[in-house]
Amino acid sequence: MQTIAQSERKVIVFAGLRNAGKSSVMNAVAGQEASIVSPFAGTTTDPVRKAMELASYGPVLLTDTAGLDDEGAVGNLRVSTAQRMLLQADLIVYIIDGSAGYQETDSANLKLIKQSNTPCIGILNKADLPFAPKSAAPFIEHQISYISYSSINGDKNGLVHFIGANLPAESSETLLGGMLHRGDIVIMVVPIDLGAPKGRLIKPQVYAIRESLDGDAIVIVCKDKELRSVISRLNEPPKLIITDSQAVMRVLPDVPKGTQLTTFSILSARFKGDLAVMVDGLKVIPELEDGDTILIAEACTHHEGADDIGRVKIPRWLANFTKKDLKFEFSRGNDFPDTVSQYKLIIHCGACMLTQKAMHNRLRITALTGTPLVNYGVLISYLQGAMPSVIEPFPEAILAWNELPEAAVY
Amino acid sequence: MQTIAQSERKVIVFAGLRNAGKSSVMNAVAGQEASIVSPFAGTTTDPVRKAMELASYGPVLLTDTAGLDDEGAVGNLRVSTAQRMLLQADLIVYIIDGSAGYQETDSANLKLIKQSNTPCIGILNKADLPFAPKSAAPFIEHQISYISYSSINGDKNGLVHFIGANLPAESSETLLGGMLHRGDIVIMVVPIDLGAPKGRLIKPQVYAIRESLDGDAIVIVCKDKELRSVISRLNEPPKLIITDSQAVMRVLPDVPKGTQLTTFSILSARFKGDLAVMVDGLKVIPELEDGDTILIAEACTHHEGADDIGRVKIPRWLANFTKKDLKFEFSRGNDFPDTVSQYKLIIHCGACMLTQKAMHNRLRITALTGTPLVNYGVLISYLQGAMPSVIEPFPEAILAWNELPEAAVY
Known part of the structure; x- marks a missing residue:
């Protein structure tokens, strides 16, 4: 059987x-x-x-x-x-x-x-x-x-x-879904910082490389500080640059005209979650007030370094950006609260350890109460001023960006 | 504690x-x-x-x-x-x-x-x-x-x-150990065949990419059929090309002058095992006779496809090359026989699932009886006629090649 x-x-x-x-x-x-x-x-x-x-x-x-x-x-x-x-x-x-x-x-x-x-x-x-x-x-x-x-x-x-x-069709979406064609050159910018796992690459990087190869594209992988050198050594500009979110502002000035730019996190938001919903979630940021509670949800249970992205960096960056005294709560692994209406905003990790379906279930819970949800990468790109450059390849996300209230658009 | x-x-x-x-x-x-x-x-x-x-x-x-x-x-x-x-x-x-x-x-x-x-x-x-x-x-x-x-x-x-x-020092060796420097371009040729695991890359590929990034090198990953296009779109030849063993003869004609060539398996042989010992092991191939028994040792327990490299392809290629009626035995996972003197040759996998030490222990067992041991990649490169091109970056392996008996060198 x-x-x-x-x-x-x-x-x-x-x-x-x-x-x-x-x-x-x-x-x-x-x-x-x-x-x-x-x-x-x-x-x-x-x-x-x-x-x-x-x-x-x-x-x-x-x-x-x-x-x-x-x-x-x-x-x-x-x-x-x-x-x-x-x-x-x-x-x-x-x-x-x-x-x-x-x-x-x-x-x-x-x-x-x-x-x-x-x-x-x-x-x-x-x-x-x-x-x-x-x-x-x-x-x-x-x-x-x-x-x-x-x-x-x-x-x-x-x-x-x-x-x-009426059963929904198998999802045929992929991380890069339709972005690359045979012979296209894609540059993946992978800064090796203290948070990078030793000796290997993180899942979205491996998946993106493999998907590109499956589509007969050509992948160049480099650190952010080598990007300018890489581009100068090519006869033609690359089709696409995918960067780690945290390097986006260092990468942006080096992107040639006509080359698309996005981040691994934004690809994950689109693949595992719903990029337009997450861009829409940014609308709450100018409305945040002292004492508001924000949930940071991390699906994996990695060891937290001193400068952990979810525990330390994102709360710091968001507090700096909003100048508000915000409260942060944290959920880890498979824990995700049944009740999310008490949160003004949920900031979710890239969900590499969650299935597409599990992430969709979380989005359903937040949709019930209309609680805004963004992922790390969407938020980081926003806080760093890299929006809407990094969502330009995605019309549905640009639509959501254009519908944000004026206060949310810089 | x-x-x-x-x-x-x-x-x-x-x-x-x-x-x-x-x-x-x-x-x-x-x-x-x-x-x-x-x-x-x-x-x-x-x-x-x-x-x-x-x-x-x-x-x-x-x-x-x-x-x-x-x-x-x-x-x-x-x-x-x-x-x-x-x-x-x-x-x-x-x-x-x-x-x-x-x-x-x-x-x-x-x-x-x-x-x-x-x-x-x-x-x-x-x-x-x-x-x-x-x-x-x-x-x-x-x-x-x-x-x-x-x-x-x-x-x-x-x-x-x-x-x-007298305790031996920690091994500081790596897969690429000393081959690349800052800004060097390395092309990794990754043919996606039926044996490739779905949606991801195999370990030596991931490790090689990561090591290159750690050394500030620039990695280009492509299928073998894109290699010529990749090279033509660069302003300068790459420093090194690393290919999957099975694509080596398709890659060889496209290697620019001055560019080094090797295979992932040969890097593994050098990192996990002993490349010179494995090149030396090739000496037994012209001496193989009808009825000789050969052990094929595979350390991982992947599902075997219809055209499995260890079970099917290598026995077929070796039989074709030697025109002898050879007997093959197989060991899998952590099983490795105590007694290897009955084998004329041991053909070992790339050992990505073994520690360096475990592979060294296996080499010690074979050294005891002087039983020749090669890995898949060293053998495949040899059978395909890609020796000594793919070992040229490694002087100790070239030495071993030069000491092979005349009958073993083509």
């Missing part, structure tokens, strides 16, 4: 109020296919999860949830365990009992789901009974595709294909 | 015949320093090992051995457990009971130790008693430095300093 890692399975979460019929819908999907390949590891006694192959749509993990009654009340900003499970879904199947009609809680739940940008489809269940008036209203209000269904006489095959067709 | 990893401790092995006084010498060394920093992990009940700080010479692990009586008889090519422990020493302290005189076995043991190139010093023990005639003869015969000593009235301090001063 082939073993499929949990991370390769798309997570489908069945959600709704207590009597909406979540379990019967999930069982219809699970029973549709005889090929349940394996009970999900560790959950054989747990009836609410089923790992299976969903028709031609690939491996999935079906997850039933406790009822979401009274959970999503507007204004309740704490993310409950059930809601957190929702945010980890690749697809939420939200079920409303059409015969009973919708509740206000349904509408609040769907608002929350939409705010978090989690993909969601709807099932108007119990179609064998007469539907109550306007029972699909919350789906319509939040622009959620839905079908009606009955576990008594419904089309199970149609249900499976409705769900399968 | 500071914890020191086993691998950072230099291993001092006290060896000799059963009544030579090994334990009393070791105890004199151990007792000399009150600062026994920690019992060696897992060996607190094992009286034959002591981890300690040896005066100003750093952390060591003292190891007593069972007597080596009758172990090293000439012609007995099997490496016993006790002998294997010897080969893992950073320094062997070989003890002869001067009052009893030496045995033939002492001479045989020391011959074995010298053959394996393991550093060794001698103690002529029991100096409080009258020495038997010629008791130091085996030390003199094998050019081993020695002192006389007595655990009754000897100079313990002198003993400690004799041992400490």
Whole structure:
């Protein structure tokens, strides 16, 4: 029997109020296919999860949830365990009992789901009974595709294909996604400072080199102080320069006309997170006040040097820039708070140790409360005055920059 | 209390015949320093090992051995457990009971130790008693430095300093050791074939890039098919080209005059093993006969593809080159046979997963029986006709090449 890692399975979460019929819908999907390949590891006694192959749509993990009654009340900003499970879904199947009609809680739940940008489809269940008036209203209000269904006489095959067709596609994005073509020269500026790990390169550097080679591009790697020499020894300007964020102001004057510039962190923001959201997050900086609390979230647990970037440098730079007396809290590794509304700003590391999906889950949590999130590199480039030069290759980020309030643009 | 990893401790092995006084010498060394920093992990009940700080010479692990009586008889090519422990020493302290005189076995043991190139010093023990005639003869015969000593009235301090001063220095070698200087351009040719790990670079490539940056050199990374384009776009020829072994014949025609060429494997052979020994190992290739057995030793346990370099390609290439019906055996991971005399040749991987010391231990085992050992890259360059071009940067390897029998040089 082939073993499929949990991370390769798309997570489908069945959600709704207590009597909406979540379990019967999930069982219809699970029973549709005889090929349940394996009970999900560790959950054989747990009836609410089923790992299976969903028709031609690939491996999935079906997850039933406790009822979401009274959970999503507007204004309740704490993310409950059930809601957190929702945010980890690749697809939420939200079920409303059409015969009973919708509740206000349904509408609040769907608002929350939409705010978090989690993909969601709807099932108007119990179609064998007469539907109550306007029972699909919350789906319509939040622009959620839905079908009606009955576990008594419904089309199970149609249900499976409705769900399968709405599963999000595999992300095909990469760090450099589409920036380089065959024969292009890219210069990567890698200052070797005290924080650099001994004897090796950090992950985004290795990935960027490998991706460039995969695309038949030519990679030049040098320290910042060699950049001018490198450019003078080439017959033509490079297509792109990627620099470590901390060297960006030393690199900027040496960038030839026509050469694009960006940073490893900005590539990570785009690949792992959402660059436009992070550029938008900069809007809060001119509004920061004495006593505001800022969360610095670092996903890896490296040993902290005396001049650690997250613990020491960023708080210092931000305090210098804003001239405010700011409070900093720190989260490390897999810890990320359920509640982020108390923070005026979240400053996240480059997320090289997080999967794209894990970073997206964090962005969903911040999106729920509208809490601004930037990453180290976006912030550092901003504080150093290197915006918008380093985001010029990315139109969606330039759009976000142009929409920042005047006070935030220098 | 500071914890020191086993691998950072230099291993001092006290060896000799059963009544030579090994334990009393070791105890004199151990007792000399009150600062026994920690019992060696897992060996607190094992009286034959002591981890300690040896005066100003750093952390060591003292190891007593069972007597080596009758172990090293000439012609007995099997490496016993006790002998294997010897080969893992950073320094062997070989003890002869001067009052009893030496045995033939002492001479045989020391011959074995010298053959394996393991550093060794001698103690002529029991100096409080009258020495038997010629008791130091085996030390003199094998050019081993020695002192006389007595655990009754000897100079313990002198003993400690004799041992400490003979500990081998930390290896300061690196992959590129001394090949590059500030501003030099090095081109690394990295063909991305089916065997390349997905999305990343292999260790020697990452290390070579990082070392070059540490030395303020400029690194260009490209596929082999881009090499000509890269060189044409530079104002000056590069100082050095390092290629993957398998691309060496495609790279060779594009190397500008005055540019040095080598391969990642040859750098590994030099860094982790002994390049001259491996070049010398090529001498056996024209002598291979039908039915000869060859060991292919791979230190990592990667998944084997259909065209695996160690399992498939190298046996095929060698059979084609020699036109002989050769037998191949395989060892993987940490397995390496105690007995290698049955092999006509050992072909070792690049050893990126082995420490320098572990690779040296393997070379000691092969040196004992004079079994030729080459690594993948040295062999591939040879079979492809790229010798001696790729070893030209290394005088000691060129010397070994020039001393190969005529039949081995093409």
